[in-house]
Amino acid sequence: MTLKRAAAFAALFLFTLTGFAQAQDVTLTSPDGQVELSGTLLGFDGEFYRLETVYGELTVDGSGVNCEGPACPNLQDFVAELSISGSATMGSVLMPALIEGFALRHGFRTERTSIGPTRFTYSLFNESSGKLAAEFQFRVTNTDEGFADLLANEADIVMALREIRPGERQRAREAGMGDMTQANRSRVLSLDAVVPIVSASNPVRSISPRQLAEVFAGRITNWVDLGGPDAPIDLHMLGADTGLGQAVEDQVLKPVNLSLSDTVLHHARGADLAQTVSKHPFAIGIASYAETGNAQVLTLKGTCGFSLQAARRTIKTEDYPLTAPMFLYIPARRLPKVGRDFLGYTRGPSAQILIRRAGFVDQAPEEVSIADQGNRFANAITTAGPEISLEELQRMTRTLTGMARLTTSFRFEAGSIRLDAQSRSNVQQLARALEIGKYDARRILFVGFSDGDGAAKANRDIALRRAEAVQRAVIAAAETANLDRLSLGVDAFGEALPMACDDSEWGRQANRRVEVWVR
Missing domain, CATH: 2.30.30 (SH3 type barrels.)
Incomplete structure (x- = not known):
């Protein structure tokens, strides 16, 4: 040749x-x-x-x-193989539940085979013929190991509790795997959150984000400084090489330029962490919302009186500031059809139900009526500064009355106009809903809000530009939607409806958002 x-x-x-x-x-x-x-x-x-x-x-x-050649496959009895590696939190419960649900819906019988402490295989058999159709091969360790397997060409899908690092992203691109931050290369499978936990016997019930950082940096070492007993604080969290451990570094410590104390006791599994903390009255841990066990979750408080409790709805809207999306990363390679079908299934309503049943936060949008948001509007009136006029509060109330807030919200990376990971996924989610006509004959309003740092008028202008940017992104993603069948609009109220105190980066980040309201 x-x-x-x-x-x-x-x-x-x-x-x-x-x-x-x-x-x-x-x-x-x-x-x-x-x-x-x-x-x-x-x-x-x-x-x-x-x-x-x-x-x-x-x-x-x-x-x-x-x-x-000897490696040529049997085309008549082909068995699709899919290798999945990464987070044990996702691989131990969530992904198996989704595979079981997928198999049930598509006429497969499943059989799970354990290969070792970190490996197992799900075999899918055709119910009609009994033939083996596919094998999902799992290696459950941590996010770092998942990306390492991907870069070594030993994994088709990565389960990650954090976004891909710049170095990993560059090496993946150099290996021909594409830009792993693009919509078709990564997706948010479900949502989780970083939550502080204590024993139910501990009298402390709330902590500020700053205090939480100082505790795990070794700056605060006694419970008396948190309103508790005069006793030393024992620190617990997952390993620093896990996705959740890295989320603690990124979301709790780095915003205030602190480093993790060397007195922290690290745990390999979230269940072990929660169990240990629940049994020791002077222990505090930072855990996954999905793995708190019998431990008591602390409320995040602010000096201005706001408090934020981790709950399914506050995590879904990202009103709770320490959210932790759970990612699937897929390189630019053609997966077997059963793999593509499985990934498609994870976006559907049946999968969202399974995600909730597994203890994680799904992404199915919910509508929250204005009547259920009385506390938010009461807080807006209570905390309104001299720059927020009664007329502006009345305009906001008139505009939103009769509408419902979607749990689909949009927030931005710190110090950036780029949407954060969950919000980029939300763009695709809302775009698909528009394409299938879910909101036909309805009005959708993208409403921008800001923090209170700076002049109120400038903040409202910034919030309006962000709302317009989100609307453009959703329209661009909804390529097949007939937008003539619904009404789209934008508005902004700046700092008029805060979610948290503006005295910390966590609070300002929670306040900078674009909400979606529907009528």
């Missing part, structure tokens, strides 16, 4: 990646026998071969070639 002909043949291939298989040499030959390509078989998804060749890594349509 000449180099020119080989180059022409290679140009017909899609430069994407596929499934996961044992690497052996094979030869792919065109039906007329005029063109052949040899290389190491990296994977076959039932439709496409993935080869490492002298031309680089190529994906070849299996319908147009014949495969020769």
Whole structure:
């Protein structure tokens, strides 16, 4: 085969990646026998071969070639394989529940096989024929290990409790896996939160974000400084290499330039952490909202009187400031059809029900009537400064009366106009709802709010621009929606409806948001 002909043949291939298989040499030959390509078989998804060749890594349509070699798959009894690695919090409960639900809906029977302390496989059999159709191979460790497996080409999907780091993102791009921050490369599967926990016998019931940071930095060492007994504070959290441990560093300590104390006792599992804290009256831990066990969750308080309790609704809206989205990262490779079907299933309403039943926070939008938000409006009146006039509060009330707030909110990365990870996922979610006509014949209003740092008029202008930016992003993502069937609008009320105190970065971050209201 000449180099020119080989180059022409290679140009017909899609430069994407596929499934996961044992690497052996094979030869792919065109039906007329005029063109052949040899290389190491990296994977076959039932439709496409993935080869490492002298031309680089190529994906070849299996319908147009014949495969020769010991690694060539059995096309009639093909078994799809999907390798999933990362967070044990997600892999131990949430993902198995979703696979069971997916199998039930698509006519598969499941069989789980444990391979070791960190590995297990879900086998899916066709109910009608009894044949093995797919294997989901799990390695449950932590987020760092998941990304390491991805970069080593040993995982098709990463389960992560944090966003991909810049270094990991760069290495993935260099390996041909695409930009892992794009909408089609990452998605928020469900929501979690970082919550402080104590024993039910501990009299302390609230703590400020600043105090929480100072406790875990070793600045506050006695419960008496938190309104509790005169006793030393014992610190507990998950390992620093876990996604939740890294979320503590990013969301609790870094905003106030503090470092984690070396007296912290680290735990391998969230259940062990919660159990230990619940049994020791002088212990405090930072845990996953989904894994608090019998421990008491502390309310986050502010000096201005606001308090924020971690609950399903406050986590879903990100009103609770220490939210922790649970991600799936998918490289730019073609997954087997059963894998693509599974990922599609995770976005649907059936999956959202399973996510709630598993103890996590789903992403199904809910409507909260204005009657259920009396405390928010009471706080707005109580905390209104001299720059927030009665007329502005009345305008806000008139505008929103008769509408309901969606739990789908939009917030921005600290010091940036870029939407945060959960909000980028919310753009896609709301866009899909518009495409299927969920809000046809209704009015949707994107309402911008700000923190109170600066002049009220400038804050309202900034909030309005953010609301307009969110509306543009949703419209751009809703490519097939008929926008003539509904009414879209924007408004802003600046600092008129705060969620938290403005005396901390956590509070200001919670106050900078775009809400979605519907009528």
